[in-house]
Amino acid sequence: MTKTYARLTPLADSLPATVPFVGPETQERARGRAFAARLGANENTFGPSPKAVAAMAQAAQDVWMYGDAENFDLRSALAAHHRISPNNIMVGEGIDGLLGYLVRLMVGPGDVVVTSHGAYPTFNYHVTGFGGRIEPVPYKNDHEDPDALIATAAEVGAKLVYIANPDNPMGTWHDAGTIQRMIDTVPEGCLLALDEAYVEFAPDGTIPELAPDDPRVIRMRTFSKAYGMAGARVGYAIAAQDLITAFHKIRNHFGMCRISQAGALAALQDKDHLAVTLTNVADARHRIDSIARRNGMTTLPSATNFVAVDCGSDAAFAKSVLDALIEQDVFVRMPFASPQNRCIRVSAGRPEELDIFAAALPIALAKARG
Template identity: 60%
Template sequence: MSGAKLTKIAEALPSTVPFVGPEAAERQRGTAFTARLGANESVYGPSPKVLRAIEAAAPDVWMYGDPESHDLRRALALHHGVEMSEIVCGAGIDGLLNSIVRLHVEPGVSVVTSDGAYPTFNYHVAGYGGTLTKVPFRDDHEDPEALLRAATETGARLIYLSNPDNPMGSHHPAQVIDDMIADLPDGCLLVLDEAYIELAPDGTAPLIDTSNPQVIRMRTFSKAYGMAGMRIGYAIGEAGVIRSFEKVRNHFGIGRLSQQAALAALADTEWLEIVRAEVARARDRIAGIARENGLTPLPSATNFVTIDCGRGAEFAKTVLDALVARGIFIRMPFAEPGNRCIRVSCGTDQDLDRFAAALPPALAEAGSAMNDG
């Protein structure tokens, strides 16, 4: 007796996931982390109004969520000054990326991204048989000019760019992105991931232009709004581009509680300002801890700080492992030259106290290991 065969594409893929979650790492370690500073979650949590909205909606979880996310899309359209037909909601940006890749990528189709950028996008491209071209970061920033050149040379159907970017935390001003949009090759769609945009400096986000069918903007409630566990994001784009999602999206992918929580979060602008201030304070604290230990923090427009360890990828990985062994969950960029760094999410004062205490012995251990090697 034999089961159903996998597709040729699936058969060729490794049995892996883009990230190892902190819960899996805790199971492997046999103990919990004392500071969870690796997943770029918002430790400040959602607005108290969000928690009240979830509590009020909890008795209705026996019902599916509205498959059209009508009320949320209406609120988002008003918030951004666009039409409801120009917004689609999904299970976080990850779910939306899956849909956009499924719509546009098949075997032989070219896609362009940055080497070291968000790996889940690459995971989806591989899953649909696309051909991925990567260009290096330049000066710890994604390189719009190089992305455009690669797209032109390969006839790419999609370009993925995050602004601000993960994992380096850098950003480009709106004019740079507008210039990139103006130079997009015909037939190419820019997937502009703006997961951290609420935490970025003013002037980072270009004006939203839903008349342009070559750009789709990805947003989320996971970062600044503190709702990573609710899995809800949305995309803004030209109505025809958005309408195409109806062909493939999971129409019941967003639960009832998530929709109500997102509505409450969007309405609570005061809480968003509190979170922005806390993130800015935590970024300064992380940068200070880095400098106190002879390391170089990179400027950040996100809710994390990427820290240059100064001695290459092997040293950075050894520092990361030493911190994890001390109960501090962090991550690091995986591609050169970013992999000379570690990446630390913004945390509470207690989280950062623990990071500050663990970093000096971790650096000493890593230095000793490198010298012994």
């Protein structure tokens, strides 16, 4: 009989070894071939500010030093940027890392958390990982459903209710007033986790005013999307000071990469690059829409750096289209839940990547149809 030395907790023992997303490199290794167009992870293929790249190259020489555990310079710059106090800001290892900390702070075995069915799987992974129970709410017309989310949160006594605005994977969004009403109606004892990863891409009128001392909501932002620094792992949370302070109970204080800290600081200051990126992304969204329509498909309006392309049939058909795109070296993904999984999700890539997508799509459709 084998002896056991590593005794996992009952919770850890019950969890599957899993991954919320299969990464493109993993797929490339399985395929034995690189992707020609990397349009599946909503990365910003237009890249980071050259000033951020230069700052990171410079910081690489100083990487023998641990990063500043307080993220002081970056928090100060973010505070100035948002005109709020640095005490309302927590910088962390991407929104993924911050969501993990938030869930750890609030969710224990049996606690209930409300989110949309088919929304961000990494959030669900954290909730399950700490023993929480997900209460899913259906999308409504390809939008997350704020009223139903709040009503369900009240009904089940949820500790957390999650919404992404704009939404991933559909790209749809609600206006600021709708989200503010959501904040205003969060039931007592429940916190709204408002994931604004894509908010820089959204039209005016999408972002409720920052009221950082509002105890009802924590807002998550990132350098992974509009700032083009997904690989650097820099996100931040804006919340009431009590809640921000609670992160110090459990966070990995020296967990931030020093190079990433320097890069984010420089990226934040390069407003021109951000403006160019937003234009590039808007152009790419239009281009994806044109490509789709030329192939007899429609797209969903998007306030993000990706577009949900409606394949016009069921999930099996969308999956066939997706598979046939991947076969042609185009990395894309698709929503997990019905009926959103009639779509494929295409990131707003560079013109040369969208050329490849444009060439591959009709072939993929023909293959899926026949």
